[in-house]
Amino acid sequence: MKFYFLILGMLLPLASHTQNFITRWVFQQPSSTLTFNGVTEGEVVCRWTTSSNPTGGIHRFSNTNENIPIILAIPIPAGDTVTLSMEPTNLRRFFINGGYNNANRNELREVRQWGNVPWQSMEAAFSGCPNFNLIATDVPDLSRVKSMKQMFWFCKAFTPPFNIDLWDVSGVNDMESMFSEIASFNRDLSAWDLKALINAQGMFSNSEISCETYSRILKAWAENPNTADNVNFAFQRGAVYANTAASYRNALFTKGWRISMDNIAWPGNPCYNMALPVTFGNIRAAFRNGALQVNWATLTETNNEHFEIEASIDGINFTKIGSVLSRAAAGNSSVQLNYEFSNNISNTILVTWIGILLLCSAGFGTSHRKKSLFPLLALIAMSLSIAGCKKISPSPKDNNRSFYIRIKQVDMDGNFTHSKVVKAEIE
Structure with missing residues (x-):
C-alpha cells in the first residue's frame, strides 16, 4: 500500500x-x-x-x-x-x-x-485594485495575448507569484506600466522571451524592484538572442542597477532600446559590485522510471562553486534534495556547460514536504503550538520511512500532484542566486 x-x-x-x-x-x-x-x-x-x-x-x-x-x-x-x-x-x-x-x-x-481560459488580453486587468493579490498556482494561457499594459498598475497589495517566470509572454508586444506602483517586485523575469515586445515604458516604475533583481533581468535580457530590438523601456523610475550590470544595460542600448530614469547604485551600496555569477540556459525536470531527473545548462559562470537542487509541491516552500559541483574551471566559464542530477524521491523529500506543509497550514501563533506539531511530524516521518522500505517506486500520477524544481547557484564566497522555477514533467 x-x-x-x-x-x-x-x-x-x-x-x-x-x-x-x-x-x-x-x-x-x-x-x-x-x-x-x-x-x-x-x-x-x-x-x-x-x-x-x-x-x-x-x-x-x-x-x-x-x-x-x-x-x-x-x-x-x-x-x-x-x-x-x-x-x-x-x-x-x-x-x-x-x-x-x-x-x-x-x-x-x-x-x-x-x-x-484562452485569454485574448490582459490590459488593465487588475489595474487600480488596492487590495488585490494573485494566489493562483497554475499558469495562465497567454498565447493569444498581445497587451499586458497596466495589468497590475497601482495594485499596492500585489506581489508577483512564484511561477510568473513560467508565463509565456513571447507574443506580447505591450507591457507598459505592467508592474508600476506596486508594493514590492521580487521576482526574476530573466526567463521571459521578449521577441515580440515593442513597448515596456514604465514597466517597473516605482515598483520597489530590488537592485539585485533588476540587474539580473538586464543581464538576462541583454544576453538572450530572442530579445527584441528597439524596445521603448523609458521611465523606469526608482529602478537601480549594479555597476556590474552596466555593460548589459549598454548592450540593450546597442539593440536600440530606449532606457531612462533608472540609476546606477552608489559606490558603497551592497549591490554596487554585486556578482552576476551565472546565466542559466534551459532547465528541465522530469520523472523517468520512478526517479526525478533534472537537466540544466549555464551560458556563463563567474566565481561559481556549486549548485543545489531544490524541490517543492507548492512552488513556494522549497527543500534541498541534492547538489552538483560547478564544471567550470576555477568557477569561471564563457561557454555553455550542461548539468544533470537524478534522484529517487520516494522517502526523504515527501517527509520534508509534508512537514513544511503542516507547519505552514497550522500557523505559527505560539511556541507551544509549534512544539505540539513535532510529535505529529515525527509519527508521519516514521510511517513514511517504513513505507519507503517496501521498494515502492512512486510517481506523481499516483496522487495527481505537481512537483516544482529550482536550482540554487552558490558562489565561492557563499552568496547565492536562484534559477527560475520549473514544473516537473511526467514521462
Whole structure:
C-alpha cells in the first residue's frame, strides 16, 4: 500500500473546478450586485457562493462589448466573501481598469485559479485594485495575448507569484506600466522571451524592484538572442542597477532600446559590485522510471562553486534534495556547460514536504503550538520511512500532484542566486 500517498491525499485535497477561472471578493458594505468588465465569445456559466450562502447560485452572461459592464445580481451582506467560478470555454477577457463602469475594484481580493481560459488580453486587468493579490498556482494561457499594459498598475497589495517566470509572454508586444506602483517586485523575469515586445515604458516604475533583481533581468535580457530590438523601456523610475550590470544595460542600448530614469547604485551600496555569477540556459525536470531527473545548462559562470537542487509541491516552500559541483574551471566559464542530477524521491523529500506543509497550514501563533506539531511530524516521518522500505517506486500520477524544481547557484564566497522555477514533467 502506498501509505505516503494516502497521507498526501488526506493533507492535500484536490481543488474543485480545476478548469475554471476563480476569483474572490470581500464586501465591507452590503450590496445587491457584483460588477466587473469582460469580453466573451458566447455564454459563460458563472457559479457564485458567499460566506453566508455557501450554496450560492448560477449566472449566465455574454458580452462582446468591452465598454459594457457585466453586472451579477447577488445578495451580499456586509462583511461577506464572494467566490466566483467562471467556466473557461467562452471567456476571453476579464478586467477592472481602476473601477471602470463602477467595477468593484476595492472588493476584488484574489485570483485563486486562472483555469483553461484562452485569454485574448490582459490590459488593465487588475489595474487600480488596492487590495488585490494573485494566489493562483497554475499558469495562465497567454498565447493569444498581445497587451499586458497596466495589468497590475497601482495594485499596492500585489506581489508577483512564484511561477510568473513560467508565463509565456513571447507574443506580447505591450507591457507598459505592467508592474508600476506596486508594493514590492521580487521576482526574476530573466526567463521571459521578449521577441515580440515593442513597448515596456514604465514597466517597473516605482515598483520597489530590488537592485539585485533588476540587474539580473538586464543581464538576462541583454544576453538572450530572442530579445527584441528597439524596445521603448523609458521611465523606469526608482529602478537601480549594479555597476556590474552596466555593460548589459549598454548592450540593450546597442539593440536600440530606449532606457531612462533608472540609476546606477552608489559606490558603497551592497549591490554596487554585486556578482552576476551565472546565466542559466534551459532547465528541465522530469520523472523517468520512478526517479526525478533534472537537466540544466549555464551560458556563463563567474566565481561559481556549486549548485543545489531544490524541490517543492507548492512552488513556494522549497527543500534541498541534492547538489552538483560547478564544471567550470576555477568557477569561471564563457561557454555553455550542461548539468544533470537524478534522484529517487520516494522517502526523504515527501517527509520534508509534508512537514513544511503542516507547519505552514497550522500557523505559527505560539511556541507551544509549534512544539505540539513535532510529535505529529515525527509519527508521519516514521510511517513514511517504513513505507519507503517496501521498494515502492512512486510517481506523481499516483496522487495527481505537481512537483516544482529550482536550482540554487552558490558562489565561492557563499552568496547565492536562484534559477527560475520549473514544473516537473511526467514521462
